[in-house]
Amino acid sequence: MKYLLIIILSYFQLSNLTGQAWTKxxxxxxxxxxxxxxxxxxxxxxxxxxxxxxxxxxxxxxLYGERGITDKFTxxxxxxxxxxxVLNETKGAQSGVLLEPGIENNNIGDIDIAFRYALxxxxxxxxxxxxxxxxxxxxxxxxxxxxGDGEFNQMLKISTGVGATKWWTQFGFGFNNRxxxxxxxxxxxxxxxxxxxxxxxxxxxxxxxxxSLNNGTEGATSTGLFSNNVEFLSPGLEFLYxxxxxxxFSFRAAGAVKGQNVLAAPSFSFGIFAQ
Amino acid sequence: xxxxFLMLSSIIFLSSCIGTDLIEETEVPxxxxxxxxxxxxxxxxxxxxxxxxxxxxxxxxxxxxxxxxSTPETVSVTSSGLIRALKxxxxxxxxxxxxxxxxxxxxxxxxxxxxxxINTRSGIFxxxxxxxxxxxGDVMITTQNGKSKxxxxxxxxxxxxxxxxxxxxxxxxxxYMVVNNNPAINGTSAQISLNRLTNFQGAMSWDVPxxxxxxxxxxxxxxxxxxxxxxxxxxx
Numbered sequence: 001m002k003y004l005l006i007i008i009l010s011y012f013q014l015s016n017l018t019g020q021a022w023t024k025x026x027x028x029x030x031x032x033x034x035x036x037x038x039x040x041x042x043x044x045x046x047x048x049x050x051x052x053x054x055x056x057x058x059x060x061x062x063l064y065g066e067r068g069i070t071d072k073f074t075x076x077x078x079x080x081x082x083x084x085x086v087l088n089e090t091k092g093a094q095s096g097v098l099l100e101p102g103i104e105n106n107n108i109g110d111i112d113i114a115f116r117y118a119l120x121x122x123x124x125x126x127x128x129x130x131x132x133x134x135x136x137x138x139x140x141x142x143x144x145x146x147x148g149d150g151e152f153n154q155m156l157k158i159s160t161g162v163g164a165t166k167w168w169t170q171f172g173f174g175f176n177n178r179x180x181x182x183x184x185x186x187x188x189x190x191x192x193x194x195x196x197x198x199x200x201x202x203x204x205x206x207x208x209x210x211x212s213l214n215n216g217t218e219g220a221t222s223t224g225l226f227s228n229n230v231e232f233l234s235p236g237l238e239f240l241y242x243x244x245x246x247x248x249f250s251f252r253a254a255g256a257v258k259g260q261n262v263l264a265a266p267s268f269s270f271g272i273f274a275q
Numbered sequence: 276x277x278x279x280f281l282m283l284s285s286i287i288f289l290s291s292c293i294g295t296d297l298i299e300e301t302e303v304p305x306x307x308x309x310x311x312x313x314x315x316x317x318x319x320x321x322x323x324x325x326x327x328x329x330x331x332x333x334x335x336x337x338x339x340x341x342x343x344x345s346t347p348e349t350v351s352v353t354s355s356g357l358i359r360a361l362k363x364x365x366x367x368x369x370x371x372x373x374x375x376x377x378x379x380x381x382x383x384x385x386x387x388x389x390x391x392x393i394n395t396r397s398g399i400f401x402x403x404x405x406x407x408x409x410x411x412g413d414v415m416i417t418t419q420n421g422k423s424k425x426x427x428x429x430x431x432x433x434x435x436x437x438x439x440x441x442x443x444x445x446x447x448x449x450x451y452m453v454v455n456n457n458p459a460i461n462g463t464s465a466q467i468s469l470n471r472l473t474n475f476q477g478a479m480s481w482d483v484p485x486x487x488x489x490x491x492x493x494x495x496x497x498x499x500x501x502x503x504x505x506x507x508x509x510x511x
Contacts, residue, residue, distance in 0.1 A: 041296070043502070046434060047407025053502040059291050086293050087501070092450055093297040095332040099452045100500055102293030144437035144471070144501075 021125045021161035021170040023118040024068030031065040032250065032273040040265030044256065046229065050264045055088040058263075060109060072118040076129075080109030083137065083147040103145050107138035110148040124160060129174070131155040149228075151180040155187065167194045181217035182228050185210050202240040206254075209233040232259035240273065247274050300332045301446040305375040306462045307340065309368075310486040312421040315382040316360045324356040324379075325486075328372035329462025333445065334452075338372040345369070350381050394418040398495060398508030400431070403447060408434040410506025414495045416483075423483035425467055425495060432476040438500040441468040441481060443492035449504045451496075458484045465492060471500075 024030070036059070043053040060083050066076040089102035114131040133155070137148015154177045161170025169192045176185040189208035196203060212229045236254030243249065250273055255266035311324045328338040342352045350366035352358045358368060360383040369378045396416045402409040412431030417424050425441065433439065440453050444464040451466075452459035458466035465487040483489055489510075496507040 045406035045408060049406040051406035051408070051503055054500070055294060055296050056501075057291060084291055086291060088294045088296045090296045090298050092300045092332055092334065094300045094302075095330070095334050097332070097334045097452075099298060099450060100454075102295075104293060 020116065020129065020172055021127055021159040023072055023074040023116055023127055024066060026068045026071050028275070029065060029067035030273065030275045032271050034062045034064065034269050034271035036060045036062070036267055036269040038263055038265055038267045040263050042264040044259035044262050044264050046260055048258060048260045054090065056263070057086045059084040074116040076114040076116060078112040080111070083107055083109040085145045085147060087145055105138060105141045105145040105147060107147040108136055110135060110137040126158065126160045129157040129159065131157065149182065151178055151182050153178040157187065167192070183216035184213045186213070200242045204238045206236045206238070207234070208236070228261070230261050232256040232262050298450040299448065300450040301448045302331045303333045303445050303462055305329065305331055305373060306491070307370045307372045307375045307377045308462065308488060308491050309370055309377055309379050310488065312488055314379060315384070318360050318362060318383055318385050321357060321359045324358055324368065326356065326370040326372070328375065333461050333463025335461045341371045343369045349383055396489070396510040398510045400506045400508045402506045403504040405503030405505060408436065408503055408505045410434070410497050414508045416489050416510060418489060423487070423489045424480055425483060426480040427478060429478045431478065433497055433505055435475050436499040436505060437471070439472045439505065440466060440498050440500060441472065442466055442496045442498055443487065443489060444494045444496045445492055447494060447496060447504055447507050449498065451498055453498070453500050460484070460487055
Protein backbone atom coordinates (compact mmCIF):
# COMPACT_ATOMS: atom_id res chain seq x y z
CA MET A 1 0.00 0.00 0.00
CA LYS A 2 1.99 0.34 -0.33
CA TYR A 3 1.20 2.67 1.97
CA LEU A 4 -0.47 5.08 1.08
CA LEU A 5 -1.69 6.79 3.96
CA ILE A 6 1.53 8.07 4.88
CA ILE A 7 2.14 9.40 1.55
CA ILE A 8 -1.01 11.36 1.18
CA LEU A 9 -0.75 12.55 4.71
CA SER A 10 2.70 13.82 4.10
CA TYR A 11 1.47 15.63 1.07
CA PHE A 12 -1.41 17.15 2.93
CA GLN A 13 0.85 18.14 5.75
CA LEU A 14 3.33 19.82 3.53
CA SER A 15 0.57 21.46 1.60
CA ASN A 16 -0.40 23.00 4.90
CA LEU A 17 2.59 25.28 4.75
CA THR A 18 1.54 28.76 3.83
CA GLY A 19 3.19 31.66 2.16
CA GLN A 20 6.07 29.63 0.79
CA ALA A 21 6.93 32.27 -1.73
CA TRP A 22 8.33 34.30 1.15
CA THR A 23 11.16 33.42 3.49
CA LYS A 24 10.97 34.10 7.21
CA UNK A 25 12.84 37.12 8.55
CA UNK A 26 15.93 36.18 10.52
CA UNK A 27 15.07 34.87 13.97
CA UNK A 28 11.36 34.53 13.33
CA UNK A 29 9.61 31.20 13.28
CA UNK A 30 6.35 29.30 13.06
CA UNK A 31 5.73 26.10 15.00
CA UNK A 32 2.74 23.81 15.03
CA UNK A 33 1.61 20.66 16.84
CA UNK A 34 -0.96 18.83 14.76
CA UNK A 35 -3.26 15.83 14.84
CA UNK A 36 -4.54 14.61 11.47
CA UNK A 37 -7.21 12.00 10.92
CA UNK A 38 -8.29 10.05 7.85
CA UNK A 39 -10.98 7.42 8.22
CA UNK A 40 -12.35 5.74 5.13
CA UNK A 41 -13.56 2.62 3.39
CA UNK A 42 -12.97 3.83 -0.16
CA UNK A 43 -9.92 4.24 -2.33
CA UNK A 44 -9.07 5.67 -5.72
CA UNK A 45 -7.79 2.64 -7.63
CA UNK A 46 -4.99 2.76 -10.24
CA UNK A 47 -7.51 3.82 -12.88
CA UNK A 48 -8.94 6.62 -10.76
CA UNK A 49 -12.17 4.82 -9.92
CA UNK A 50 -13.45 4.79 -6.37
CA UNK A 51 -13.71 1.22 -5.06
CA UNK A 52 -14.66 -0.20 -1.66
CA UNK A 53 -11.87 -0.76 0.78
CA UNK A 54 -11.52 -2.33 4.19
CA UNK A 55 -12.09 0.45 6.69
CA UNK A 56 -8.84 2.11 7.50
CA UNK A 57 -7.93 4.81 9.97
CA UNK A 58 -4.79 6.89 9.92
CA UNK A 59 -3.86 9.07 12.84
CA UNK A 60 -0.81 11.28 12.66
CA UNK A 61 0.61 13.41 15.41
CA UNK A 62 3.18 15.77 14.01
CA LEU A 63 5.38 18.74 14.67
CA TYR A 64 6.00 21.33 12.02
CA GLY A 65 8.43 24.17 12.32
CA GLU A 66 10.11 26.79 10.19
CA ARG A 67 12.64 29.40 11.21
CA GLY A 68 14.45 32.18 9.44
CA ILE A 69 18.16 31.49 9.63
CA THR A 70 18.82 34.65 7.68
CA ASP A 71 16.35 36.99 5.98
CA LYS A 72 16.77 34.98 2.81
CA PHE A 73 17.16 31.47 4.17
CA THR A 74 14.50 29.50 6.07
CA UNK A 75 14.81 26.06 7.56
CA UNK A 76 11.70 23.85 7.70
CA UNK A 77 10.98 20.48 9.28
CA UNK A 78 7.96 18.21 9.39
CA UNK A 79 8.17 15.44 11.98
CA UNK A 80 5.30 12.93 12.18
CA UNK A 81 6.50 11.62 15.51
CA UNK A 82 3.61 9.17 16.00
CA UNK A 83 1.59 7.53 13.27
CA UNK A 84 -1.12 5.00 14.01
CA UNK A 85 -2.64 3.00 11.17
CA VAL A 86 -5.53 0.70 11.92
CA LEU A 87 -7.37 -1.65 9.62
CA ASN A 88 -10.72 -3.04 10.70
CA GLU A 89 -11.26 -6.73 11.27
CA THR A 90 -13.79 -8.40 8.96
CA LYS A 91 -16.59 -10.72 10.00
CA GLY A 92 -19.17 -12.64 8.05
CA ALA A 93 -22.39 -10.65 8.24
CA GLN A 94 -24.53 -13.77 8.55
CA SER A 95 -22.25 -16.28 10.26
CA GLY A 96 -20.53 -13.81 12.56
CA VAL A 97 -17.28 -15.69 12.00
CA LEU A 98 -14.07 -13.68 12.09
CA LEU A 99 -12.67 -13.69 8.56
CA GLU A 100 -9.60 -11.55 9.06
CA PRO A 101 -8.29 -9.98 12.24
CA GLY A 102 -7.78 -6.26 12.54
CA ILE A 103 -4.31 -4.88 11.97
CA GLU A 104 -2.50 -1.94 13.48
CA ASN A 105 0.89 -0.34 13.04
CA ASN A 106 2.12 2.35 15.39
CA ASN A 107 5.35 4.00 14.41
CA ILE A 108 7.13 7.16 13.45
CA GLY A 109 6.45 8.48 9.96
CA ASP A 110 8.76 9.84 7.30
CA ILE A 111 10.45 13.09 8.33
CA ASP A 112 10.81 15.95 5.85
CA ILE A 113 13.54 18.56 6.08
CA ALA A 114 13.41 21.56 3.75
CA PHE A 115 15.59 24.55 2.96
CA ARG A 116 13.93 27.63 1.43
CA TYR A 117 15.95 30.39 -0.17
CA ALA A 118 14.75 33.75 -1.49
CA LEU A 119 15.84 34.24 -5.09
CA UNK A 120 16.79 37.69 -6.38
CA UNK A 121 13.90 38.54 -8.69
CA UNK A 122 13.44 42.21 -7.93
CA UNK A 123 10.22 43.04 -6.06
CA UNK A 124 8.52 39.78 -6.92
CA UNK A 125 8.93 37.28 -4.11
CA UNK A 126 10.34 34.06 -5.52
CA UNK A 127 11.76 31.24 -3.45
CA UNK A 128 13.40 27.93 -4.15
CA UNK A 129 12.86 25.05 -1.74
CA UNK A 130 14.89 21.87 -1.49
CA UNK A 131 12.95 19.25 0.42
CA UNK A 132 14.50 16.00 1.60
CA UNK A 133 12.16 13.16 2.50
CA UNK A 134 13.85 10.88 5.00
CA UNK A 135 12.76 7.22 5.17
CA UNK A 136 12.30 7.19 8.93
CA UNK A 137 8.89 5.50 8.87
CA UNK A 138 8.13 1.81 8.98
CA UNK A 139 7.96 0.21 5.54
CA UNK A 140 8.20 -3.47 6.39
CA UNK A 141 4.93 -4.29 8.14
CA UNK A 142 3.68 -7.72 6.98
CA UNK A 143 0.30 -6.57 5.78
CA UNK A 144 1.56 -3.49 3.99
CA UNK A 145 0.23 -1.13 6.64
CA UNK A 146 3.25 1.10 6.44
CA UNK A 147 3.95 4.45 8.05
CA GLY A 148 6.63 5.37 5.52
CA ASP A 149 7.64 4.53 1.99
CA GLY A 150 11.21 3.45 2.74
CA GLU A 151 12.79 5.72 0.13
CA PHE A 152 14.79 8.95 0.23
CA ASN A 153 13.28 11.59 -2.02
CA GLN A 154 14.43 15.04 -2.98
CA MET A 155 12.11 17.75 -4.22
CA LEU A 156 13.04 21.09 -5.76
CA LYS A 157 10.21 23.59 -5.76
CA ILE A 158 9.84 27.16 -7.00
CA SER A 159 7.19 29.40 -5.44
CA THR A 160 6.07 32.91 -6.13
CA GLY A 161 3.19 35.11 -5.07
CA VAL A 162 1.78 38.56 -4.43
CA GLY A 163 0.15 39.99 -1.36
CA ALA A 164 -1.00 43.00 0.61
CA THR A 165 -1.77 43.62 4.26
CA LYS A 166 -4.95 41.55 4.39
CA TRP A 167 -4.40 38.93 1.75
CA TRP A 168 -1.93 37.01 -0.33
CA THR A 169 -1.88 34.51 -3.12
CA GLN A 170 0.91 32.24 -4.22
CA PHE A 171 1.75 29.46 -6.62
CA GLY A 172 4.28 26.67 -6.39
CA PHE A 173 5.65 24.09 -8.79
CA GLY A 174 8.06 21.32 -7.89
CA PHE A 175 9.76 18.18 -9.12
CA ASN A 176 10.13 15.29 -6.69
CA ASN A 177 12.90 12.82 -7.43
CA ARG A 178 12.18 9.51 -5.73
CA UNK A 179 14.58 6.63 -5.22
CA UNK A 180 14.39 2.83 -4.92
CA UNK A 181 12.38 2.54 -8.09
CA UNK A 182 9.54 4.82 -7.06
CA UNK A 183 8.07 7.04 -9.75
CA UNK A 184 9.13 10.68 -9.85
CA UNK A 185 6.47 13.31 -9.40
CA UNK A 186 5.42 16.80 -10.33
CA UNK A 187 3.79 18.66 -7.47
CA UNK A 188 1.95 21.95 -7.68
CA UNK A 189 -0.16 24.18 -5.49
CA UNK A 190 -2.05 27.44 -5.50
CA UNK A 191 -3.11 29.27 -2.39
CA UNK A 192 -5.17 32.25 -1.32
CA UNK A 193 -5.10 33.61 2.21
CA UNK A 194 -7.17 36.31 3.86
CA UNK A 195 -7.13 37.86 7.35
CA UNK A 196 -10.41 38.59 9.10
CA UNK A 197 -11.77 39.56 12.52
CA UNK A 198 -9.16 42.23 13.14
CA UNK A 199 -6.48 39.86 11.90
CA UNK A 200 -7.41 37.24 14.49
CA UNK A 201 -8.63 34.73 11.92
CA UNK A 202 -6.52 33.65 9.01
CA UNK A 203 -8.44 31.74 6.33
CA UNK A 204 -6.51 29.88 3.68
CA UNK A 205 -7.84 28.10 0.64
CA UNK A 206 -5.35 25.83 -1.03
CA UNK A 207 -5.41 23.66 -4.10
CA UNK A 208 -2.59 21.15 -4.36
CA UNK A 209 -1.87 18.27 -6.65
CA UNK A 210 0.53 15.55 -7.63
CA UNK A 211 1.10 14.03 -11.03
CA SER A 212 3.16 10.86 -11.17
CA LEU A 213 5.53 10.31 -14.06
CA ASN A 214 4.78 6.58 -13.69
CA ASN A 215 8.41 5.80 -14.37
CA GLY A 216 8.99 3.55 -11.37
CA THR A 217 9.62 -0.14 -11.25
CA GLU A 218 7.17 -2.87 -10.32
CA GLY A 219 9.37 -3.86 -7.41
CA ALA A 220 8.78 -0.51 -5.77
CA THR A 221 5.08 -0.65 -6.37
CA SER A 222 4.72 -4.08 -4.90
CA THR A 223 5.88 -2.95 -1.49
CA GLY A 224 2.75 -0.95 -0.79
CA LEU A 225 -0.42 0.09 -2.53
CA PHE A 226 -0.30 3.81 -2.18
CA SER A 227 3.28 4.80 -1.90
CA ASN A 228 3.91 4.73 -5.62
CA ASN A 229 2.18 6.29 -8.59
CA VAL A 230 0.03 8.37 -6.29
CA GLU A 231 -1.89 11.17 -7.97
CA PHE A 232 -4.50 13.55 -6.68
CA LEU A 233 -5.99 16.99 -6.89
CA SER A 234 -6.80 18.22 -3.43
CA PRO A 235 -8.66 21.33 -2.34
CA GLY A 236 -8.23 22.28 1.30
CA LEU A 237 -9.44 24.93 3.67
CA GLU A 238 -7.61 25.99 6.82
CA PHE A 239 -8.44 28.33 9.63
CA LEU A 240 -5.84 29.69 12.02
CA TYR A 241 -7.31 31.57 14.98
CA UNK A 242 -4.98 33.73 17.03
CA UNK A 243 -5.95 33.55 20.68
CA UNK A 244 -2.96 35.71 21.41
CA UNK A 245 -0.73 37.59 18.97
CA UNK A 246 1.72 34.70 18.87
CA UNK A 247 -0.43 31.70 19.74
CA UNK A 248 -3.55 30.08 18.38
CA PHE A 249 -5.51 27.09 17.18
CA SER A 250 -5.87 25.69 13.71
CA PHE A 251 -8.33 23.50 11.87
CA ARG A 252 -7.87 22.17 8.39
CA ALA A 253 -9.89 19.95 6.07
CA ALA A 254 -8.57 18.64 2.79
CA GLY A 255 -9.73 16.01 0.36
CA ALA A 256 -9.10 14.65 -3.09
CA VAL A 257 -11.52 15.39 -5.91
CA LYS A 258 -9.65 13.02 -8.16
CA GLY A 259 -6.85 10.62 -7.56
CA GLN A 260 -5.17 7.30 -8.13
CA ASN A 261 -3.72 4.91 -5.61
CA VAL A 262 -4.86 7.09 -2.77
CA LEU A 263 -7.60 7.07 -0.20
CA ALA A 264 -10.85 8.62 -1.31
CA ALA A 265 -11.63 10.47 1.86
CA PRO A 266 -11.06 13.87 3.45
CA SER A 267 -8.44 14.50 6.08
CA PHE A 268 -9.11 16.63 9.13
CA SER A 269 -6.44 18.31 11.22
CA PHE A 270 -6.54 20.02 14.57
CA GLY A 271 -3.54 21.88 15.87
CA ILE A 272 -2.02 24.53 18.07
CA PHE A 273 0.61 26.91 16.78
CA ALA A 274 2.98 29.55 17.95
CA GLN A 275 5.08 32.11 16.17
CA UNK B 276 -11.38 25.11 26.07
CA UNK B 277 -11.77 22.06 28.29
CA UNK B 278 -14.82 20.93 26.33
CA UNK B 279 -12.96 21.24 23.03
CA PHE B 280 -10.09 19.22 24.44
CA LEU B 281 -12.46 16.51 25.69
CA MET B 282 -14.26 16.39 22.36
CA LEU B 283 -11.02 16.04 20.42
CA SER B 284 -9.76 13.39 22.82
CA SER B 285 -12.97 11.43 22.37
CA ILE B 286 -12.72 11.61 18.60
CA ILE B 287 -9.13 10.41 18.66
CA PHE B 288 -9.87 7.61 21.12
CA LEU B 289 -12.97 6.31 19.38
CA SER B 290 -11.69 6.54 15.84
CA SER B 291 -8.32 5.00 16.60
CA CYS B 292 -9.78 1.70 17.82
CA ILE B 293 -9.96 -1.28 15.50
CA GLY B 294 -13.55 -1.69 14.36
CA THR B 295 -15.43 -4.40 12.49
CA ASP B 296 -16.44 -4.54 8.85
CA LEU B 297 -19.29 -6.93 8.10
CA ILE B 298 -18.99 -8.81 4.82
CA GLU B 299 -22.15 -10.16 3.21
CA GLU B 300 -21.86 -13.91 2.78
CA THR B 301 -23.09 -16.19 0.04
CA GLU B 302 -24.89 -19.35 1.08
CA VAL B 303 -23.28 -22.56 -0.14
CA PRO B 304 -24.34 -26.17 0.36
CA UNK B 305 -23.37 -27.73 3.66
CA UNK B 306 -20.40 -30.00 3.06
CA UNK B 307 -18.27 -32.67 4.56
CA UNK B 308 -14.77 -32.53 3.14
CA UNK B 309 -12.46 -35.53 3.47
CA UNK B 310 -9.11 -33.87 3.85
CA UNK B 311 -7.04 -37.05 3.64
CA UNK B 312 -6.11 -37.16 -0.02
CA UNK B 313 -5.74 -40.91 -0.50
CA UNK B 314 -7.79 -43.11 -2.82
CA UNK B 315 -5.76 -46.32 -3.02
CA UNK B 316 -3.93 -48.45 -0.48
CA UNK B 317 -2.48 -51.93 -0.30
CA UNK B 318 -3.77 -54.86 1.69
CA UNK B 319 -2.93 -54.62 5.38
CA UNK B 320 -2.37 -50.87 5.43
CA UNK B 321 -4.19 -48.55 7.78
CA UNK B 322 -4.89 -44.88 7.14
CA UNK B 323 -6.60 -42.39 9.43
CA UNK B 324 -9.15 -40.43 7.43
CA UNK B 325 -10.06 -36.96 8.59
CA UNK B 326 -13.01 -34.82 7.59
CA UNK B 327 -14.32 -31.34 8.31
CA UNK B 328 -17.89 -30.11 8.23
CA UNK B 329 -18.67 -26.68 6.78
CA UNK B 330 -22.02 -24.95 7.28
CA UNK B 331 -24.17 -23.04 4.79
CA UNK B 332 -21.76 -20.09 4.94
CA UNK B 333 -18.81 -22.33 4.23
CA UNK B 334 -17.46 -21.97 7.75
CA UNK B 335 -15.94 -24.89 9.59
CA UNK B 336 -17.98 -26.18 12.54
CA UNK B 337 -17.29 -28.94 14.98
CA UNK B 338 -19.78 -31.69 14.16
CA UNK B 339 -19.59 -35.37 14.82
CA UNK B 340 -18.52 -37.25 11.68
CA UNK B 341 -19.98 -40.69 11.16
CA UNK B 342 -17.88 -43.05 9.04
CA UNK B 343 -19.17 -46.05 7.12
CA UNK B 344 -18.03 -48.41 4.40
CA SER B 345 -19.92 -50.01 1.55
CA THR B 346 -17.98 -53.27 1.74
CA PRO B 347 -16.58 -53.93 5.21
CA GLU B 348 -14.96 -57.16 4.05
CA THR B 349 -12.76 -55.11 1.69
CA VAL B 350 -12.14 -51.97 3.74
CA SER B 351 -13.14 -51.55 7.36
CA VAL B 352 -13.54 -48.21 9.05
CA THR B 353 -13.76 -47.30 12.71
CA SER B 354 -15.88 -44.59 14.25
CA SER B 355 -12.82 -42.37 14.37
CA GLY B 356 -12.12 -42.75 10.63
CA LEU B 357 -9.32 -45.29 10.74
CA ILE B 358 -9.60 -47.42 7.60
CA ARG B 359 -7.95 -50.79 7.10
CA ALA B 360 -7.49 -52.56 3.76
CA LEU B 361 -8.51 -56.21 4.19
CA LYS B 362 -8.57 -57.63 0.67
CA UNK B 363 -8.28 -56.54 -2.94
CA UNK B 364 -11.20 -54.69 -4.40
CA UNK B 365 -13.06 -51.42 -4.18
CA UNK B 366 -14.97 -49.88 -1.31
CA UNK B 367 -16.85 -46.66 -0.87
CA UNK B 368 -16.07 -44.79 2.34
CA UNK B 369 -18.76 -42.37 3.43
CA UNK B 370 -18.48 -39.53 5.90
CA UNK B 371 -21.69 -37.99 7.25
CA UNK B 372 -22.09 -34.90 9.45
CA UNK B 373 -25.31 -33.02 10.15
CA UNK B 374 -27.16 -32.79 6.82
CA UNK B 375 -24.15 -33.38 4.61
CA UNK B 376 -22.24 -36.38 3.40
CA UNK B 377 -19.42 -37.23 1.04
CA UNK B 378 -17.87 -40.40 -0.32
CA UNK B 379 -14.47 -41.58 -1.43
CA UNK B 380 -13.79 -44.69 -3.52
CA UNK B 381 -10.86 -46.65 -2.12
CA UNK B 382 -9.02 -49.14 -4.27
CA UNK B 383 -7.23 -51.95 -2.45
CA UNK B 384 -4.53 -54.04 -4.10
CA UNK B 385 -1.87 -56.52 -3.04
CA UNK B 386 1.03 -54.39 -4.21
CA UNK B 387 1.92 -50.79 -3.37
CA UNK B 388 -0.15 -48.53 -5.53
CA UNK B 389 1.57 -45.97 -7.69
CA UNK B 390 -0.80 -43.52 -9.25
CA UNK B 391 0.67 -42.47 -12.55
CA UNK B 392 -2.30 -40.57 -13.93
CA ILE B 393 -2.41 -36.80 -13.85
CA ASN B 394 -5.72 -35.05 -13.33
CA THR B 395 -5.89 -31.57 -14.77
CA ARG B 396 -8.35 -28.70 -14.54
CA SER B 397 -7.81 -25.34 -16.11
CA GLY B 398 -9.42 -21.96 -16.57
CA ILE B 399 -8.88 -18.43 -17.79
CA PHE B 400 -8.77 -15.53 -15.38
CA UNK B 401 -11.31 -12.79 -15.88
CA UNK B 402 -11.65 -9.57 -13.96
CA UNK B 403 -14.30 -9.36 -11.26
CA UNK B 404 -15.35 -5.82 -12.05
CA UNK B 405 -13.68 -4.20 -9.04
CA UNK B 406 -12.80 -0.81 -10.46
CA UNK B 407 -9.62 -0.86 -12.49
CA UNK B 408 -8.18 -3.96 -10.87
CA UNK B 409 -7.79 -6.74 -13.43
CA UNK B 410 -6.47 -10.26 -13.84
CA UNK B 411 -5.85 -12.08 -17.11
CA GLY B 412 -4.16 -15.30 -18.14
CA ASP B 413 -4.40 -19.05 -17.90
CA VAL B 414 -4.38 -21.12 -14.73
CA MET B 415 -4.11 -24.88 -14.35
CA ILE B 416 -4.37 -27.34 -11.49
CA THR B 417 -2.59 -30.65 -11.78
CA THR B 418 -2.98 -33.51 -9.34
CA GLN B 419 -0.70 -36.52 -9.26
CA ASN B 420 -0.06 -39.05 -6.53
CA GLY B 421 -2.38 -37.15 -4.22
CA LYS B 422 -0.51 -33.89 -4.52
CA SER B 423 -1.83 -30.86 -6.35
CA LYS B 424 -0.13 -27.85 -7.82
CA UNK B 425 -1.58 -24.64 -9.21
CA UNK B 426 0.25 -23.01 -12.09
CA UNK B 427 -0.36 -19.69 -13.80
CA UNK B 428 1.18 -19.41 -17.24
CA UNK B 429 3.36 -16.85 -19.00
CA UNK B 430 0.33 -14.82 -20.02
CA UNK B 431 -0.75 -14.26 -16.42
CA UNK B 432 -0.95 -10.63 -15.34
CA UNK B 433 -2.68 -9.02 -12.36
CA UNK B 434 -3.04 -5.47 -11.15
CA UNK B 435 -0.58 -4.71 -8.41
CA UNK B 436 -2.14 -4.99 -4.99
CA UNK B 437 -0.82 -4.57 -1.48
CA UNK B 438 -2.28 -7.70 0.01
CA UNK B 439 -3.17 -10.05 -2.82
CA UNK B 440 -3.71 -13.78 -2.23
CA UNK B 441 -4.45 -16.74 -4.50
CA UNK B 442 -7.39 -18.81 -3.31
CA UNK B 443 -9.56 -21.70 -4.42
CA UNK B 444 -13.17 -20.77 -3.77
CA UNK B 445 -16.76 -21.78 -4.28
CA UNK B 446 -18.13 -18.29 -4.93
CA UNK B 447 -16.77 -14.89 -5.95
CA UNK B 448 -18.36 -12.48 -3.49
CA UNK B 449 -15.31 -11.79 -1.33
CA UNK B 450 -16.23 -13.29 2.06
CA TYR B 451 -13.12 -15.40 2.46
CA MET B 452 -10.86 -16.17 5.35
CA VAL B 453 -7.14 -15.52 4.90
CA VAL B 454 -4.39 -16.08 7.45
CA ASN B 455 -0.73 -15.21 6.97
CA ASN B 456 1.62 -18.22 7.02
CA ASN B 457 -1.14 -20.61 8.06
CA PRO B 458 -3.58 -21.15 5.22
CA ALA B 459 -7.26 -20.98 6.05
CA ILE B 460 -9.33 -23.84 4.65
CA ASN B 461 -13.10 -24.11 4.76
CA GLY B 462 -16.04 -24.78 2.49
CA THR B 463 -15.92 -21.29 0.99
CA SER B 464 -12.24 -21.03 0.23
CA ALA B 465 -8.85 -22.62 0.51
CA GLN B 466 -5.90 -20.30 0.78
CA ILE B 467 -3.18 -21.35 -1.66
CA SER B 468 -0.52 -18.63 -1.30
CA LEU B 469 0.74 -18.49 2.25
CA ASN B 470 1.70 -14.83 1.99
CA ARG B 471 0.72 -11.85 -0.12
CA LEU B 472 1.90 -11.90 -3.71
CA THR B 473 4.92 -9.82 -4.62
CA ASN B 474 5.05 -10.83 -8.30
CA PHE B 475 2.12 -9.93 -10.46
CA GLN B 476 2.86 -11.30 -13.90
CA GLY B 477 4.43 -14.25 -15.65
CA ALA B 478 4.51 -17.94 -14.93
CA MET B 479 4.34 -19.02 -11.30
CA SER B 480 3.25 -22.10 -9.38
CA TRP B 481 2.15 -22.99 -5.87
CA ASP B 482 1.90 -26.34 -4.11
CA VAL B 483 -1.61 -26.85 -2.79
CA PRO B 484 -1.40 -27.16 1.01
CA UNK B 485 -2.07 -30.50 2.62
CA UNK B 486 -5.69 -31.01 3.53
CA UNK B 487 -7.04 -29.23 0.45
CA UNK B 488 -8.89 -31.40 -2.04
CA UNK B 489 -8.97 -29.29 -5.17
CA UNK B 490 -12.06 -31.13 -6.40
CA UNK B 491 -14.06 -29.35 -3.71
CA UNK B 492 -13.53 -25.90 -5.22
CA UNK B 493 -14.92 -24.26 -8.31
CA UNK B 494 -12.76 -21.16 -8.86
CA UNK B 495 -9.17 -20.02 -8.69
CA UNK B 496 -9.40 -16.45 -7.45
CA UNK B 497 -7.19 -13.46 -6.66
CA UNK B 498 -8.39 -11.65 -3.56
CA UNK B 499 -7.07 -8.48 -1.97
CA UNK B 500 -7.65 -8.78 1.74
CA UNK B 501 -8.05 -5.00 1.93
CA UNK B 502 -11.21 -5.14 -0.13
CA UNK B 503 -11.86 -6.22 -3.68
CA UNK B 504 -11.76 -9.47 -5.58
CA UNK B 505 -9.44 -8.73 -8.50
CA UNK B 506 -10.49 -11.65 -10.71
CA UNK B 507 -11.24 -15.34 -10.92
CA UNK B 508 -11.09 -18.34 -13.24
CA UNK B 509 -13.72 -21.06 -13.34
CA UNK B 510 -11.89 -24.38 -13.28
CA UNK B 511 -13.08 -27.00 -15.75
